[in-house]
Amino acid sequence: MERNNLYPIFLKTSNLHALIIGGGNVAEEKLTFLTKSSPDARVTMVSPMFRKATVDLATKYQVEMITDVYKDTYLKGKHIVIATTDVPEVNVQVYTDCRALDKLVNVADNPPYCDFYMGGIVTKGNVKIAISTNGKSPTTAKRLRQFFEEVIPEDISKMVQNLNEYRKTIKGDFEEKVDKMNQITSPLAPRSLAPKKGIGAFFRKRKVKEV
Numbered sequence: 361m362e363r364n365n366l367y368p369i370f371l372k373t374s375n376l377h378a379l380i381i382g383g384g385n386v387a388e389e390k391l392t393f394l395t396k397s398s399p400d401a402r403v404t405m406v407s408p409m410f411r412k413a414t415v416d417l418a419t420k421y422q423v424e425m426i427t428d429v430y431k432d433t434y435l436k437g438k439h440i441v442i443a444t445t446d447v448p449e450v451n452v453q454v455y456t457d458c459r460a461l462d463k464l465v466n467v468a469d470n471p472p473y474c475d476f477y478m479g480g481i482v483t484k485g486n487v488k489i490a491i492s493t494n495g496k497s498p499t500t501a502k503r504l505r506q507f508f509e510e511v512i513p514e515d516i517s518k519m520v521q522n523l524n525e526y527r528k529t530i531k532g533d534f535e536e537k538v539d540k541m542n543q544i545t546s547p548l549a550p551r552s553l554a555p556k557k558g559i560g561a562f563f564r565k566r567k568v569k570e571v
């Protein structure tokens with residue numbers, strides 16, 4: 361069976377500088393999901409035309425907007441580049457320029473020209489889940505994202521915080537702490553879940569205060 365060999369990492373997008381090339385529908389979609397997940401991301405956009413809603417979004421998230429066609433000079437200082445123009449030759453040029461400079465590049469909706477894919481992302485406080493279908497079905501990534509947004513309760517972040525505080529109260533050496541932490545969280549693992557209840561039921565039932 362085919363297998364997803366991509367390696368997810370959680371980027372500190374406030375330390376890195378992303379460049380989005382293009383200002384149309386796809387650019388807006390990428391900016392929407394990027395800022396939804398990482399409202400503090402450092403982003404620059406370059407395009408001769410921007411959609412009105414893109415300008416509003418860019419203003420809200422302090423995105424720098426440059427009204428111009430793509431030039432390789434705009435790559436300077438950028439770590440991650442996303443090409444979304446409607447001119448395939450420009451997108452391929454961006455890809456080639458980025459590869460020559462060892463910059464991570466994504467030509468949106470064009471898997472062969474991607475060093476990385478954007479994924480479906482669920483954020484609940486400190487907890488974040490990224491979903492990838494290996495570029496095979498973005499619609500499935502979206503549906504899974506919606507599913508997890510629904511079933512994972514908002515207060516999972518409180519539970520993480522409580523566990524973090526509880527850990528500090530455990531006496532003993534590292535191994536004992538690991539043991540205790542594993543014991544207390546064991547109902548989270550699938551084998552310990554009662555059939556048909558599911559992870560959502562577990563979280564809803566459990567009082568975070570008890571942890």
Ligand SMILES: C[C@@]1(CC(=O)O)C2=NC(=C\c3[nH]c(c(CCC(=O)O)c3CC(=O)O)Cc3[nH]c(c(CC(=O)O)c3CCC(=O)O)/C=C3\N/C(=C\2)[C@@H](CCC(=O)O)[C@]3(C)CC(=O)O)/[C@H]1CCC(=O)O
Binds near residue numbers: 469471492493
């Ligand atoms: C997750 C998400 C994040 C984001 O966009 O940031 C994302 N696409 C989303 C939605 C979406 N995009 C498209 C549809 C209509 C689907 C359809 O038409 O079948 C829908 C669904 C919808 O809108 O309902 C069009 C599309 N997208 C790609 C192709 C090309 C191809 O598949 O070959 C085509 C067909 C173009 C054409 O027909 O020409 C490719 C990519 N899209 C990816 C990410 C990467 C793979 C992620 C993964 O591994 O699953 C990858 C490889 C590259 C990339 O762009 O990074 C976001 C959902 C966010 C959310 O809701 O949470």
Ligand SMILES: NC(=O)c1ccc[n+]([C@@H]2O[C@H](COP(=O)([O-])OP(=O)(O)OC[C@H]3O[C@@H](n4cnc5c(N)ncnc54)[C@H](O)[C@@H]3O)[C@@H](O)[C@H]2O)c1
Binds near residue numbers: 387428446
């Ligand atoms: N809209 C979709 O849902 C969708 C889905 C799949 C694939 N696509 C493909 O993705 C591409 C982009 O789609 P879109 O809907 O965002 O198109 P769009 O026409 O809305 O936007 C294209 C943007 O690219 C900019 N642009 C053009 N030349 C440029 C250059 N030299 N430098 C910088 N920016 C430049 C334009 O000013 C515009 O802002 C198209 O090739 C389209 O076929 C779109």
